[in-house]
Every structure is written in C-alpha cells, then in structure tokens.
Amino acid sequence: MFFSPFISKSEGVAAIMLKVLLALLPGISLYVWYFGPAILVSIALASITALATEAAMLKLRKRPIAPFLKDNSALLTAWLLALSIPPLAPWWMVVVGTAFAIAIAKHLYGGLGSNMFNPAMVGYAVLIISFPMQMTHWLAPQGLVLAELSFAQQLQYIFSGVLPNGLTLDAITMATPLDTLKTHLHLDESVQQILNMPIYGQIGGHGSEMVAWGFLFGGLYLLASRIISWHIPFTYLGTLFVIAWIFHLADPTHYVAPLFHWFSGAAILGAFFILTDPVSSPTTNKGRLIYAAGAALLTYLIRTFGGFPDGVAFATLLMNICVPLIVLYTQPKVFGKKDGGKKDDQP
Amino acid sequence: MRTLYHFHGGVHPPSNKTQSTRLAIAPAPLPSRLIVPLHQHAGETAKPVVQAGDHVLKGQLIGMPDGFVSSAVHAPTSGTIAAIDMQLIAHPSGLPNLCATLIPDGKDEWIELEPVKNYRDHSTTELQHLLRMAGVVGLGGAAFPSDIKLRLGKQKIKTLILNGAECEPYITCDDMLMRERAAEIVQGAEILRFMLDADEVLYGVEDNKPEAIAALQQAITASGSALQQSKRHEVVAIPTIYPGGSAKQLIRVLTGLEVPSGKLPTDIGVQCFNVATAYTVHRALAHGEPLLSRIVTVAGNVREARNYEALIGTPIDELVALSEALPDTNGYIMGGPMMGFALPGMSGPGPAVHVPMVKATNCIIVSSEKLFPPPPPAMPCIRCTRCVEVCPADLQPQDLFWFAQSKEFGRAQTFSLFDCIECGACSYVCPSHIPLVQYYRFAKSEIRAREHDKQLADQARDRHEFHEQRIEREKREKAEKLAAKEKAAQAAKLAAQPLTAEQQAELANLATSREHIRELAQSAVEHTTENTGAN
Ligand code: SF4
Ligand code: SF4
Numbered sequence: 077m078f079f080s081p082f083i084s085k086s087e088g089v090a091a092i093m094l095k096v097l098l099a100l101l102p103g104i105s106l107y108v109w110y111f112g113p114a115i116l117v118s119i120a121l122a123s124i125t126a127l128a129t130e131a132a133m134l135k136l137r138k139r140p141i142a143p144f145l146k147d148n149s150a151l152l153t154a155w156l157l158a159l160s161i162p163p164l165a166p167w168w169m170v171v172v173g174t175a176f177a178i179a180i181a182k183h184l185y186g187g188l189g190s191n192m193f194n195p196a197m198v199g200y201a202v203l204i205i206s207f208p209m210q211m212t213h214w215l216a217p218q219g220l221v222l223a224e225l226s227f228a229q230q231l232q233y234i235f236s237g238v239l240p241n242g243l244t245l246d247a248i249t250m251a252t253p254l255d256t257l258k259t260h261l262h263l264d265e266s267v268q269q270i271l272n273m274p275i276y277g278q279i280g281g282h283g284s285e286m287v288a289w290g291f292l293f294g295g296l297y298l299l300a301s302r303i304i305s306w307h308i309p310f311t312y313l314g315t316l317f318v319i320a321w322i323f324h325l326a327d328p329t330h331y332v333a334p335l336f337h338w339f340s341g342a343a344i345l346g347a348f349f350i351l352t353d354p355v356s357s358p359t360t361n362k363g364r365l366i367y368a369a370g371a372a373l374l375t376y377l378i379r380t381f382g383g384f385p386d387g388v389a390f391a392t393l394l395m396n397i398c399v400p401l402i403v404l405y406t407q408p409k410v411f412g413k414k415d416g417g418k419k420d421d422q423p
Numbered sequence: 424m425r426t427l428y429h430f431h432g433g434v435h436p437p438s439n440k441t442q443s444t445r446l447a448i449a450p451a452p453l454p455s456r457l458i459v460p461l462h463q464h465a466g467e468t469a470k471p472v473v474q475a476g477d478h479v480l481k482g483q484l485i486g487m488p489d490g491f492v493s494s495a496v497h498a499p500t501s502g503t504i505a506a507i508d509m510q511l512i513a514h515p516s517g518l519p520n521l522c523a524t525l526i527p528d529g530k531d532e533w534i535e536l537e538p539v540k541n542y543r544d545h546s547t548t549e550l551q552h553l554l555r556m557a558g559v560v561g562l563g564g565a566a567f568p569s570d571i572k573l574r575l576g577k578q579k580i581k582t583l584i585l586n587g588a589e590c591e592p593y594i595t596c597d598d599m600l601m602r603e604r605a606a607e608i609v610q611g612a613e614i615l616r617f618m619l620d621a622d623e624v625l626y627g628v629e630d631n632k633p634e635a636i637a638a639l640q641q642a643i644t645a646s647g648s649a650l651q652q653s654k655r656h657e658v659v660a661i662p663t664i665y666p667g668g669s670a671k672q673l674i675r676v677l678t679g680l681e682v683p684s685g686k687l688p689t690d691i692g693v694q695c696f697n698v699a700t701a702y703t704v705h706r707a708l709a710h711g712e713p714l715l716s717r718i719v720t721v722a723g724n725v726r727e728a729r730n731y732e733a734l735i736g737t738p739i740d741e742l743v744a745l746s747e748a749l750p751d752t753n754g755y756i757m758g759g760p761m762m763g764f765a766l767p768g769m770s771g772p773g774p775a776v777h778v779p780m781v782k783a784t785n786c787i788i789v790s791s792e793k794l795f796p797p798p799p800p801a802m803p804c805i806r807c808t809r810c811v812e813v814c815p816a817d818l819q820p821q822d823l824f825w826f827a828q829s830k831e832f833g834r835a836q837t838f839s840l841f842d843c844i845e846c847g848a849c850s851y852v853c854p855s856h857i858p859l860v861q862y863y864r865f866a867k868s869e870i871r872a873r874e875h876d877k878q879l880a881d882q883a884r885d886r887h888e889f890h891e892q893r894i895e896r897e898k899r900e901k902a903e904k905l906a907a908k909e910k911a912a913q914a915a916k917l918a919a920q921p922l923t924a925e926q927q928a929e930l931a932n933l934a935t936s937r938e939h940i941r942e943l944a945q946s947a948v949e950h951t952t953e954n955t956g957a958n
Contacts, residue, residue, distance in 0.1 A: 079861045081847035082760040082795040083436055083592070086809070086854045089802050143800060189803035189855075354807040359821060410839040411430070411671065411816040412684035 089188075092303055093148030099298050100155055100349065103290030107159075110283030111215045114163040114230040118170050119155055125174040126154035133183035149188055153177050156196035156350060160342060160389065161203060162214045164249060167235050169207060173199035193396045194356045197389040204384060212385060213249040216275075217283030224248070253281030253340045255385040257332060266329040271336075285339040295348025307364035308357060309347040313338060315372035323380070331380070343375065346388035356396045362406035363399075371395045425659055428679040430672045432813040433664040434848045436592050436761065438631060443595045443720050443728035448603055450732050451745060457499050457525040457736030458779035459485065460512045464560040465567045466492025468521060477504045482534040482713050485523050488555055494568040495558040497713040498525055499734035501532040513739070513757050513778050517767035522779070525736065536711035547575065547618045550708065557707035558714040558782070563597075563668075563697035564758065566783040569704065572694060573618045581692040582678055583621040585612050585701055587628040587635060588661060588668030591759025594786040596718040597698050599730045601628065601635035605642035608698050609656065611705030613646075616656075619694055623655045626698070627673050630660040665761060666846040670695045672815050684842050699785075719780060721746040723756070723788035738777035739766065739787055748789045756788040760795065761847045763788065802855035810849035810859065816842045820849035824859050827866035832873070835866050843867075 107115045130150040134141045154174050161173065177199030185191040204211045218224055225233065225248055229240050239245065251259065253275055260270045270276070277285050298304045320334035337343060342350070351357060351371055358367050371391040378387030462468040469486030473479055479498040486496030498504075502525050510522040542550060551570040560566040563586055585608070589597040601608060616624050628636050639658045661667055661676050671682045673695065680691050688695055696704075699717065706712045715734060722728035725746035733742055739755060756763045763786070766778050780787070810820035818839055826835035843863050850859045 079858055080756075080758075080760065080762050080764060081436075081851045081860070082756060082763070082790070084798060084851055084853075084856060085434070085436065086852055086856065088799065088856065089805055089854045092807070092854055140800075143802065147802065149805075187803065189805045354805050357806075359806050359808045359811060359819060407819070407838075408817055410684065410818060410842050411675075412681050412686070412842060413839070414681055 089149070090147045093152050095301060095303055096152055096298065096349065097148060097155060099294035099303075100159070100291070102293045103287050103345070104155075104159070106287045106290040107163075110217045110286060111163060112218060112225070112230060113227050114215060114225075114234065115158065117231060117234055118158040118161070118163055118165065121167055121170045122154035122158040122174045123151055125171045126150040126178050129175045129178040130183075133179055133187070137183060137187065139187065144188060147188060150178055150182075153182065153195045153199075156345075157199045159345060160196065160200045162211060162249070164213055164215050164230065164233060165203075165210055166237055169203055169210060172206075173203045176202050189355055191355055192399070194350060194353045194392050197350060197392045197396075200389045201393060204389070212251055212255060213245055214252050216248060216250045250275060252385055253284060254379060257336075258379075258385075261330065267332050268329065271332070281340045284341075288339045288344040291344045291348060295344065298348060298352075304348065304352040305361070305364070307361050308352045308368040311365050311368035312347040312351055312372045313343070315369040316343060316376060319373060319376045323376075337376065337379070341379070341386040342388040346371075346375070346392065350388065350392055351395075356392075356399065358399050358403045358406065360403055360406040360408060362408070363402040366402050366406065367395050367399065370398065425657070425677075426679070427659070427661060428676055429662075430667075430675045430815050431817050432815045432848060433666065433672075434813050434851050435663070436665055436851065438663075439592045439722070440595050440598065440631070443593070443722045443730060444598060444602075446727070446729045448599050448718055448730045448732055449745075451734070451737060451742060453500060453527050453529065453531065454734070454737045454741045455527075456505070456738070456777075457502075457527065457734060458510055458738065458777065459496060459499065459523045459525060459736035460510070460779065460781055461486040461496050461521045461523065462512075463496065463566055463735070463781040463783065464492075464494040464558075465565060466490060466494070469493060469496045471507050471521070471523060473498075473504050473507070473523065475504055475506050478502070478528075479504060479525065480532050480534045482536070482715060484556070484713075488568075492568055492571060493555075494560050494570075495556050495713065496523075497558055497715055498523075499715040499736050500525070500527045501530050502527040511767055511778055513766055513781055513784060515764040538711040539708045542614055542708050543617060547573065550614075550618055554704060554707055557712070559700065559703050559707050560714070560782050561697055562699035562703060562717060562782065562785065564762075564783055564785060566781070569696070569700055572689075572696070573615070575619070576689050578689055578692055580619040580621045580689060580694050581623070582694075583612070583616050583619055583624045584674060584677060584693060584695040585624060585626040585698050586668060586670065586673055586695055587626055587632070587639070587698040588673055589632070590629060590663070590665045590668035591761050591763075591786075592665075593722045593788050594720050594759050595722075596720045596730050596785050598632050598635050599720075600699055600702060600718050601632070602638050604702060605635075605638040606645065607705045608702045609639065609642040609646055610709065611701030611703070612656065612696075612698075614704050614708060615694075615696055615701055621694070623657065625677050626656070626658040627661050627668075627677050628658060629663040629667060631663040633660075636660050665848065666815055666844070669815065669844055669846060671844065684839070714782060717782060717784070719784055720786040721789070722786065724749045724752050724791040724794050725789050733780060735782055736779045738779055739784075740777060742780060743787060743789055746789075749791065751791045751793065752789050753792055754790045756790055756795075757784055758786055758788075760788060761851065762845065765790075798856045798858070801857045804853075804855055804857060807854060809852040809854065813848040813852050815846060815848060816844055818843055820859050823866070824857060824862050827862040830869075832866055832870050836870060840866055840870070 127145060127150055131141055131145055134144055157173055157177055177195040181193050181195035181198035182191045233239055256275060257270055275282055295309060299306060316337050317334040320337045323331035324333050351368060358364050374391035374394055375387035378384055378390055461471055467490035470489040471485060472487050473485045479485060481498060481501045483498045484495055485498050488495050505524040505526050507523050509519040512520045551573050555570040559569045561569060587597055587601055612624050626639050636658050643656045659677060666672055667676060674688055674693050675681055678693060682688050682691060703714050716732050718730050719733050720730050721743055725748050727746050729746055731745060755766045757766055804821050804824060806821055814820055822838055823835055823840055840863060845860050845863060847860050853859060
C-alpha cells in the first residue's frame with residue numbers, strides 16, 4: 077500500500093540532471109570548435125572516473141548502487157570539473173580532481189543531496205592548489221598560435237606528457253585572458269593596451285567568449301524549462317556587472333569593462349550551472365539573491381586583487397559555507413503569519 | 424468583476440473529471456446491508472440508542488450525539504439492526520470502529536418527518552440543535568459537525584463562503600450536485616447566511632465547471648425576491664488550481680484575507696461551508712430529513728464512471744459494482760488522488776472487507792497498477808525547491824522533511840509544521856519521489872502523542888499536589904473546627920448580639936472557600952477517572 081498523493085508529475089532526478097547535461101552541449105560544441113577536441117577527452121576521463129568513484133563509494137557506504145549511478149549527478153560533477161580545468165591537463169590530474177570531488181566532497185558529506193560544497197568546485201580548488209603550474213596551461217584558441225596540435229598529438233600529450241619534436245608547451249598554450257590581463261596590469265600596461273592583444277576577441281577573449289555564449293544559451297534553456305530560477309544567474313551577473321562598472325568608471329585604465337567580466341573565465345558557466353547547484357545553494361529566493369550577490373562580489377575581488385586566475389570557484393565555495401546561515405535568516409513568511417492577514421499582492 | 428486574489432504555489436494535476444460528469448446522478452439501489460459507523464464526524468462517537476434486533480424506520484435516530492463536538496447518526500432505511508459492534512471503517516488509521524449493521528426490509532419506510540415551516544421564526548440556537556440532531560456535518564471531507572461552525576462568536580461574520588471549488592482530480596460530486604440541485608443549495612446557503620447573519624454569500628466555483636456556475640447563477644436569479652436584495656448571493660468563478668478548494672486558500676482567493684495561523688476563519692469574519700452541506704441543511708430543515716445519503720463519485724478503473732446518490736453505510740464494494748470495476752483493479756481510494764487514502768482490507772487482488780461509505784465519502788477511485796503506478800523508490804532530497812514553489816502554505820517542505828526524518832520535532836514545529844494542510848502538492852512535484860506528506864503526518868502524530876503524554880504527566884503531578892493539598896486542608900479544617908467551636912462558645916457568650924458586617928463577610932468567605940476546595944477535589948477526581956477510563 078502506498079500513500080497520497082497517488083499521482084506524480086515529476087520526471088525524476090535523473091531526468092533533471094540529464095537536462096542540465098544537455099544544456100552544456102552548446103558550450104561544449106563551441107569549445108571543440110575553437111580549441112579542438114581535447115576537452116572531450118577530459119570530459120570522458122572525468123565521467124569514467126566519476127562513475128567508478130561513485131560506485132566504489134556507494135559500495136563502501138553500503139548504499140544501493142544502480143539507482144544512484146543512474147541519477148546522472150556524478151556525470152554532471154565530472155563535466156563541470158572538466159570544463160573548469162585546462163583541456164590539456166594531464167590525465168592523472170583529471171582523475172585526481174574528479175575522484176576527490178566525488179569521494180570527499182560528495183560522499184564523505186553524505187552523498188547526493190547532502191554535500192555542503194559544490195563537488196566540482198572542490199575538485200577544482202584541490203587541483204589549483206596542488207598543481208598551480210599545470211592549471212595555467214590553457215590551450216590557445218586555434219589560429220592564434222603558430223603551432224597547433226592534431227587530435228592524436230593532444231591525446232599523446234594528455235596521457236604521456238610528451239609533445240611532438242621541436243614544440244614547447246609555450247608554443248601551444250597560453251594563459252587565460254583573465255590571467256593575461258592580470259599579468260600585464262602588473263607590468264603597468266593600461267587596460268586599453270592589453271585588450272589590443274589578439275587573445276582578446278570582441279568582448280572577453282578570442283574563442284572563450286564564444287564558448288561563454290554557448291553556456292549562456294544552455295543556461296537560458298535551463299531557465300525556460302524551469303530547472304533553475306532566475307534568482308541566482310541574474311543576480312550574479314547583474315552584481316558582477318555593477319561592481320565592475322563602478323570600478324571601470326572610476327579608473328578605466330586599471331579596471332576592465334563589465335562585459336569583459338561576463339564573457340571571460342567561468343562567469344557565465346558559474347552563473348547558470350555552478351552556483352545554481354541546488355544542493356549547495358540556498359533554498360529561499362531571498363537567500364539566493366544574497367548568495368549570488370556575495371559570489372559576484374567575491375569573484376570580482378579575487379579576479380581583480382587576488383592571486384588566482386579566476387574567482388568563480390573560490391567565490392562559490394566561500395558562499396557555500398554561508399548557505400545555512402543565509403537560509404536561516406531569509407525564511408519566507410508562512411501562510412497565515414503575514415501581518416494579520418492583510419490584503420497584499422494581487423495577481 | 425470581483426477582484427480575486429491569489430495564493431502561493433499550487434499545481435495542475437490532470438483533472439480526470441469529464442468521465443464522471445457525462446451521466447446524471449443515479450440513485451444507488453438499496454444495498455444488501457448497511458454498516459453505519461457511529462463515528463463519522465470529527466469529535467466524539469455518537470452513543471448508540473438502539474440494540475441488535477431492534478426494528479428501525481428510515482431516518483430513526485440510532486446514534487445520539489455525545490459531547491460538544493459530536494453529531495447524530497440515523498438509520499438510512501427501514502429494517503432490522505443486526506449488530507452493533509466493531510467493524511473496519513473507511514479511515515486512514517485502518518482501525519475498526521463501532522458500527523450499527525442494518526438489514527433493510529426493503530420498504531424504505533420513513534419516520535414521521537417534522538419539517539421546519541419557516542426557519543426565520545426560529546432562533547439560531549434552535550436551528551443549531553435541529554442540525555445537530557439531523558446529523559448534518561461538513562460534506563467536503565473533514566465531516567466537522569455543522570452546528571458548531573454556526574455558533575456565533577464575538578466576531579461579526581461578514582462573508583459566508585460556499586465552497587464549490589472541488590479542486591481534486593476525479594471528484595465531481597459537488598459539480599453534479601450544483602448542476603442538478605442548485606436551487607436547494609442556494610436555499611440552504613440562505614439558511615446558513617441567516618443563521619450567521621452574514622452580509623454576503625460568495626459561491627467559489629472553479630472555472631472548469633461552467634455548467635455548475637450557470638446553474639447556481641440561475642438559481643440565485645430565480646429566487647431573487649426570496650433572497651433579500653441587500654444580502655447578496657454571488658457566484659464567483661475562481662481559477663482552477665489545486666488546492667484552490669482548501670478552505671484557507673479559497674478564503675484567500677475570494678477575500679484576499681489569510682486566516683491567521685492557529686485561528687479560525689470566523690476570527691476574520693468569514694465562514695465557509697461546502698455546497699453539499701448547504702444542500703443538506705436545506706433538506707434537514709425544509710423537509711425534516713436527517714442526513715441519510717450523499718452524492719459519491721465512483722471513478723477510475725471502472726467501466727462507467729458516475730455519481731450516485733447512495734445511503735450512508737452502503738458497502739463500498741456494492742457501490743463500486745454499480746460502475747463495474749475492471750478486472751485489473753487492485754484497490755480502492757477514498758477521496759481524490761491528491762489527499763485520499765487507500766481503503767483498508769482492499770490491498771489484495773479483490774476487495775475483501777465490506778468497508779462502508781460514510782458522510783465524508785465524496786469519491787471512490789478504483790485503482791489499478793496502470794492508473795496509479797507505485798512510485799519509484801525515493802531518492803535523497805536534492806533541495807531543488809520544487810516543493811517550495813508549489814506549497815500553498817508558503818512552507819519549506821524540504822526542511823520539514825529533514826526535521827521529520829531526523830525526528831527533530833521541535834524544529835519542525837518552529838518551522839510551522841502545523842500550518843501544513845497536507846495537500847500533497849509537494850510530493851506531487853518532488854523529483855526524488857519522497858512521500859513528503861507521509862513524513863508530515865508522522866511528525867504531527869508524534870508531536871501530538873508527546874503532548875498527550877506530557878498532559879498525562881502533568882495530571883499525575885497535579886494529582887500528587889492535590890493529595891498534599893488534601894492533607895493540608897484536613898489539618899486546616901481541624902484547626903478551623905476548633906476555632907469555630909471557640910467562636911461558637913464566644914457567640915453563645917455574646918448571645919443575641921448580631922454579627923457585624925465584617926464578620927458576616929468573613930464567614931461567607933470561609934464557607935465559599937471550603938466549597939471551592941471541595942469542588943476542585945471533585946473535578947480533579949472526575950478528571951482522573953475520565954482519563955484512566957479512557958485509557
Ligand atoms: S521537491 Fe523533493 S527533492 Fe526537491 S527540495 Fe523538495 S523534497 Fe527535496
Ligand atoms: S502538503 Fe504541506 S508542505 Fe506539502 S505543499 Fe501541501 S501544505 Fe505545503
């Protein structure tokens with residue numbers, strides 16, 4: 077015998093996660109278009125590692141394996157992590173990062189639904205702290221450097237760390253636009269001078285800005301299919317824009333324009349796919365506003381004044397810590413506890 | 424157009440109502456026997472006033488209301504009482520209850536009916552009593568005795584709301600009643616309005632029932648002169664959204680007011696009755712007929728879904744047989760698919776026990792594996808807040824679930840567990856298929872049980888204190904007696920001298936305080952026996 081309600085309209089957790097994975101596809105396609113297929117290798121590696129780790133942890137924790145393996149949540153963690161690290165990262169880095177994300181950040185905290193931190197971002201943080209050098213070797217977009225690797229050569233490098241004869245890492249990789257900006261600002265160049273470099277495309281980085289458009293497109297799909305609400309992405313991007321704009325107005329030679337912040341680094345990916353992770357973000361709408369605004373502020377500060385190439389991951393993790401408190405202080409008013417039943421919002 | 428308000432959340436489950444509205448309400452034939460529970464309403468069980476072997480007439484009282492919140496129970500037809508014993512009834516608890524089994528004699532012979540000629544000549548109190556003795560209870564589901572909801576409080580009732588929303592899927596009994604018997608609903612509503620002295624009567628009907636809305640409107644226009652012009656009756660089409668028919672949500676939609684948490688609608692000048700209840704009130708007063716039958720929807724896995732007017736106590740399997748359950752039937756649900764419950768004794772391949780329908784039975788859904796597939800195993804909550812988005816009580820269902828699961832009942836209460844109306848909207852959308860409402864029911868019953876235990880403990884402590892008090896009192900009384908003796912001696916000395924006013928007052932005081940202590944003792948003892956007796 078089961079209990080009311082006897083009907084359900086929900087498609088289930090796996091279907092939701094699957095939709096999020098699908099929403100990543102436009103961005104991933106553009107990634108491949110501009111940077112070559114190496115990213116697909118990282119995604120595949122991360123996926124396999126995630127599923128294997130998930131299965132092992134479930135077994136250790138004596139939980140049913142099949143339903144959880146099928147829920148697609150481990151895959152999502154894997155994809156987000158793969159998208160956050162350089163596509164040419166050596167295979168063992170992908171494996172270590174993903175395994176850490178699933179085993180420690182997800183399962184030691186209690187598994188699906190109980191993780192306080194976004195697992196993918198924990199994986200990222202571990203990698204950038206442990207292997208800062210390797211994390212700066214981003215593939216240069218195709219057409220910007222003299223030498224380009226074939227897919228076979230990319231594979232060879234990922235798995236053996238060997239480059240074709242006569243090529244150095246510097247010839248095929250470069251720092252991210254955000255990183256480059258930071259380095260050159262330290263050299264006392266002005267924002268205008270720096271942005272003339274070819275690596276900066278129209279808005280925030282040749283190639284990478286197009287990938288960001290892809291993620292934006294997928295994010296809007298998530299919004300439209302009501303998998304996420306507008307609160308986090310809009311507040312995050314809005315706040316990031318406003319802060320960047322204020323600094324930019326005050327001193328345009330040292331502070332880059334707001335759109336640059338949107339379209340470089342992981343801002344858009346973060347806004348729609350990372351910060352919106354339901355498990356590690358607030359459950360109240362007001363809380364989501366605070367959470368997203370806080371993350372935007374931290375992202376800006378880390379990017380502009382901090383030592384890491386991007387700020388999205390650490391901003392996310394720092395705000396993850398605040399979630400319980402935010403939720404506690406943003407409890408909405410319950411029906412019948414709203415100022416003595418006054419007439420308020422009409423439809 | 425009246426301004427309508429909205430409430431947070433809500434869902435749109437497939438309504439499945441058209442199947443059972445194609446055919447008119449059919450009178451159900453007399454069943455082979457009737458099992459009439461004596462506890463069909465909220466409150467105390469009615470006291471049986473007939474015995475096995477008695478011959479009863481249709482409408483004869485068989486259960487006397489017992490206690491403040493209670494209602495009468497009657498013989499639904501003429502026949503012989505076969506037994507008064509414990510039987511399985513249609514209740515979520517699945518526990519048996521006291522029932523009178525009646526074997527109809529087929530004559531359907533009425534008692535002598537005593538209609539009220541003009542209810543306006545009677546006081547509200549008299550009418551209340553008549554309704555209580557006619558067994559009139561809310562027919563929307565909770566079966567709360569109607570007379571109690573008509574007791575006037577301090578607050579003036581401005582708006583009387585007639586609930587014809589019927590927001591649960593499958594159920595169409597109110598819809599069909601409104602279509603076919605609108606005039607009597609309107610007359611009943613006017614009786615209720617008169618008793619409450621309300622200024623306006625609003626009929627809230629979801630806009631997916633245009634026929635019902637038209638019928639009510641027509642009935643109001645037709646009886647226009649009979650209803651005082653100043654006391655408006657108005658049919659309001661409200662948006663179709665579940666749970667728009669829940670009293671608090673309906674009140675909100677029609678008036679914009681929220682019934683404050685822990686309060687009653689009357690506290691904000693509103694009272695709410697189901698349209699079927701209004702119909703019954705009219706029958707009870709204008710025709711003198713106690714509540715013996717009601718309209719029930721039989722739908723789901725049947726050949727022909729339909730509404731029946733069936734006698735209270737009709738075995739549900741006999742009722743369902745009228746609509747012919749299909750072969751793959753695996754059980755019956757009483758109520759709608761959102762808030763109903765699976766009937767006991769029917770989980771096997773075929774219905775095993777003749778569970779009877781009661782006053783609260785608005786719908787029987789015949790279920791099958793295909794129609795209501797068992798939910799997939801529950802997954803952990805992923806905090807997606809779909810439940811929050813649909814909760815009409817503005818709760819955080821995922822937090823309440825967490826507290827209920829980890830048995831943090833105190834926190835569940837602080838997070839307004841008791842404001843949950845158990846509508847099931849949260850479970851309906853939960854991607855993890857968590858039976859959320861089941862957890863809330865569990866937490867609520869657990870909290871209630873604890874409070875009950877605490878009360879018992881308090882009483883035990885009181886008893887102990889009372890014991891000490893008695894010893895004290897005995898000592899004091901002895902002393903007082905001594906003092907009184909001395910006083911008497913003195914009084915004798917003073918002979919005919921009258922007492923001063925002061926002395927008189929003191930004596931009176933003494934007398935009353937003794938009286939008071941005795942009363943206290945008496946009530947404490949009664950209380951104790953009451954409780955031990957009940958346990
Ligand atoms: S809908 Fe279910 S999974 Fe989502 S937050 Fe509510 S309880 Fe958790
Ligand atoms: S059952 Fe309770 S918690 Fe769930 S939606 Fe209804 S009122 Fe909200």
